Amino acid sequence: xxxxxIQDHYEIDYRHSYAEDSPFFVALTKGKLLxxxxxxxxxxxxxPRSHCMECGAPTSWHELPLAGRVHTYTTCHYGGELxxxxxxxxxxxxxxxxxxxxxxxxxKGAEPEAVRIGMPVVARFAKTPSFKVTDVWFEPA
Amino acid sequence: MRxxxxxxxxxxxxxxxxxxKDFRLMVKQAYDxxxxxxxxxxxxxxxxxxxxxxxxxxxxxxxAASMAQDYLGLCPKPSKRVEGGGATGGLCxxxxxxxxxxxxxNCCVAFGFETMSRVNTWKGNEFIALASDTNFDFPxxxxxxxxxxxxxxxxxxxxxxxVEQMAMVSVKNHMNALYNPYAQKAKRLTIKxxxxxxxxxxxxxxxxxxxxxxxxxxxxxxxxxxxxKVCNRPVTVTGVGSGSDxxxxxxxxxxxxxxxPHERESDYAHLKYPGVHSFRGGRMAAKLAYQMAGxxxxxxxxxxxxxxxxxxxxxxxxYEDLGLCKYGEGGKFVESGVPFMPGVDxxxxxxxxxxxxxxxxxxxxxxxxxxxxxxxxxAVFAFWQLQGTIKKHLGNDRLQVKxxxxxxxxxxxxxxxxxxxxxxxxx
Numbered sequence: 001x002x003x004x005x006i007q008d009h010y011e012i013d014y015r016h017s018y019a020e021d022s023p024f025f026v027a028l029t030k031g032k033l034l035x036x037x038x039x040x041x042x043x044x045x046x047x048p049r050s051h052c053m054e055c056g057a058p059t060s061w062h063e064l065p066l067a068g069r070v071h072t073y074t075t076c077h078y079g080g081e082l083x084x085x086x087x088x089x090x091x092x093x094x095x096x097x098x099x100x101x102x103x104x105x106x107x108k109g110a111e112p113e114a115v116r117i118g119m120p121v122v123a124r125f126a127k128t129p130s131f132k133v134t135d136v137w138f139e140p141a
Numbered sequence: 142m143r144x145x146x147x148x149x150x151x152x153x154x155x156x157x158x159x160x161x162k163d164f165r166l167m168v169k170q171a172y173d174x175x176x177x178x179x180x181x182x183x184x185x186x187x188x189x190x191x192x193x194x195x196x197x198x199x200x201x202x203x204x205a206a207s208m209a210q211d212y213l214g215l216c217p218k219p220s221k222r223v224e225g226g227g228a229t230g231g232l233c234x235x236x237x238x239x240x241x242x243x244x245x246x247n248c249c250v251a252f253g254f255e256t257m258s259r260v261n262t263w264k265g266n267e268f269i270a271l272a273s274d275t276n277f278d279f280p281x282x283x284x285x286x287x288x289x290x291x292x293x294x295x296x297x298x299x300x301x302x303x304v305e306q307m308a309m310v311s312v313k314n315h316m317n318a319l320y321n322p323y324a325q326k327a328k329r330l331t332i333k334x335x336x337x338x339x340x341x342x343x344x345x346x347x348x349x350x351x352x353x354x355x356x357x358x359x360x361x362x363x364x365x366x367x368x369x370k371v372c373n374r375p376v377t378v379t380g381v382g383s384g385s386d387x388x389x390x391x392x393x394x395x396x397x398x399x400x401x402p403h404e405r406e407s408d409y410a411h412l413k414y415p416g417v418h419s420f421r422g423g424r425m426a427a428k429l430a431y432q433m434a435g436x437x438x439x440x441x442x443x444x445x446x447x448x449x450x451x452x453x454x455x456x457x458x459x460y461e462d463l464g465l466c467k468y469g470e471g472g473k474f475v476e477s478g479v480p481f482m483p484g485v486d487x488x489x490x491x492x493x494x495x496x497x498x499x500x501x502x503x504x505x506x507x508x509x510x511x512x513x514x515x516x517x518x519x520a521v522f523a524f525w526q527l528q529g530t531i532k533k534h535l536g537n538d539r540l541q542v543k544x545x546x547x548x549x550x551x552x553x554x555x556x557x558x559x560x561x562x563x564x565x566x567x568x
Contacts, residue, residue: 003160047391074290076342080267083282102391117298132280
């Protein structure tokens with residue numbers, strides 16, 4: 001006998017708290033990019049975390065420059081189902097002067113062939129915030 | 142700790158879908174295969190089991206390992222599930238090793254499976270991407286191929302690695318799989334065909350990336366006492382190591398290389414490590430496994446490697462993490478022909494063909510990657526290699542490495558967040 005196959009739908013809404021990372025998402029609505037700086041060793045994170053991965057001490061909020069450089073990049077022609085309709089899109093890791101780590105974001109307004117490692121980029125912010133990390137993206141400087 | 146032996150293994154064919162069997166039946170078939178291979182072994186010698194599957198989203202059945210445990214008739218023996226992303230199978234193998242090495246069990250079964258066919262490919266990619274930070278990474282365009290594409294772009298920038306070198310990995314692994322009836326996607330390819338297949342995330346094409354699969358694999362590990370009773374060609378697990386790295390690749394440091402015994406600090410005077418171009422967790426896993434197994438120079442002391450080639454790029458990156466070549470030389474390493482099988486015509490110029498075959502089975506690229514089974518599948522292929530029984534199990538001996546002494550298996554999760562390395566040795 002052939003196996004019997006049925007369709008089974010599943011959907012759920014989560015109540016999600018940004019908890020200790022909340023100030024980062026609020027700052028995006030004010031056109032600011034917040035990283036973290038360790039209060040003990042000074043290690044500076046371009047993606048925030050409230051405790052230092054190097055020494056374990058608490059970090060303080062640290063405002064990042066809005067200009068950075070492309071550390072690496074890719075243009076996605078496929079993606080997870082949620083993002084398929086947005087393809088092709090370009091992902092970059094951004095490096096900032098004065099930060100020890102990087103920040104993942106989208107690069108808009110650049111032809112995929114024109115993107116280079118080291119390329120200067122600037123942050124842009126959504127006028128109507130969705131309170132997601134996509135409230136910020138980068139464009140060529 | 143006491144010596145641990147692998148005494149048997151079994152796998153199902155990896156396929157796009159097995160609608161005719163659920164995960165319990167797949168595990169049972171791999172388990173029965175393993176039992177048939179050691180006729181003197183009996184079920185009452187088993188003290189417990191470790192089950193592995195990656196995703197509750199794919200399975201849509203929590204506690205699925207309990208259902209495999211009861212289906213195998215192993216209740217009420219001890220059991221647990223191990224989960225660690227792509228490294229789930231490798232972690233499961235090491236968990237079973239721990240049970241026997243510690244003396245808690247004399248015999249432990251490691252079983253793993255995944256049923257990825259239950260959703261479409263792009264929903265599957267979305268599930269997998271949920272294994273990236275859901276606050277900072279996933280919403281930006283969560284897609285693992287995109288993450289790996291960014292990592293290899295940086296590898297190309299640091300070292301001059303080329304897309305053609307990556308394509309050579311694809312040619313090698315897909316062609317090896319022509320001789321492996323368990324593989325899902327065996328085929329003859331050229332570098333040109335790899336590059337001309339649809340672009341997924343620049344510079345990775347469809348043929349640079351492993352596929353989703355349904356499948357199961359089982360390993361039986363035992364103490365010396367049990368092994369002596371039932372198995373005349375056991376394989377010894379002489380080294381285990383594992384490592385980790387930050388979930389967000391943006392958080393990876395740019396510091397100093399973790400050195401292996403055959404390397405010097407001066408080899409990497411200007412290298413910022415691991416950045417996003419290398420897997421620090423893989424290097425840590427290798428270092429610990431080599432230390433336990435007494436390996437000083439892996440390229441000289443290993444007979445073959447089965448590594449986690451979810452992407453052609455990550456195979457090249459992993460050559461370096463494992464110290465098969467220096468950091469930066471991974472592209473040249475594949476070009477030299479060292480990781481190809483001897484005696485197979487790949488249609489490529491390979492001056493050092495076959496010196497250290499990597500992924501003789503075809504790896505994840507060609508066998509498929511049913512996540513929870515994958516790391517155990519590598520162990521089963523390595524076991525058959527070291528027993529010299531490839532012909533018996535695959536029906537031909539084209540992939541049998543000649544007189545292998547030592548094999549390495551490598552299982553890898555996320556963007557390098559958990560990685561295991563285990564060393565197996567011939568009888």
